[in-house]
Amino acid sequence: MSEIILITKEELTGIIHNSLKEALEKFNHLPKEQPKPDPFLSRKETAKRLKTSLVSLRSWTKAGLIKSYVIGGRVLYKESDIEAALTEVKTVKF
Known part of the structure; x- marks a missing residue:
């Protein structure tokens, strides 16, 4: 019986x-x-990554x-600046 x-x-x-205090202390030690x-x-x-020449890279x-x-x-x-410089071009189909 209970x-x-x-x-x-x-x-x-x-x-x-x-x-809760004990559980949080264990979590903080991770x-x-x-x-x-x-x-x-x-x-x-x-x-090389942009598949262009050094001259084009310098002018960009x-x-x-x-x-x-x-x-x-x-x-x-x-690397993040290179990715940020790449923009998607949306083409319009007629």
């Missing part, structure tokens, strides 16, 4: 509070996911179509 236990509202609140750094690509890698950079970064005298491009 046993009936009478507890007060404060005792029940305390039991629930302690149980390793947090680190955001992946956005890799830089060289001019050659970027031109000068025109402001693709953002570049100069680090240690080298021109580099972020």
Whole structure:
């Protein structure tokens, strides 16, 4: 037979509070996911990815179509900036 236990509202609140506190402490000890750094690509890698020449890439950079970064005298491009520069062209069918 099951046993009936009478507890007060404060005792029940305390039991629930302690149980939740223990569960949250276990959850907080889990390793947090680190955001992946956005890799830089060289001019050659970027031109190869866009299937274009280095001359075209330079003119697109000068025109402001693709953002570049100069680090240690080298021109580099972020992968996310390359993806952002690509735009979809909608064609109209007649």
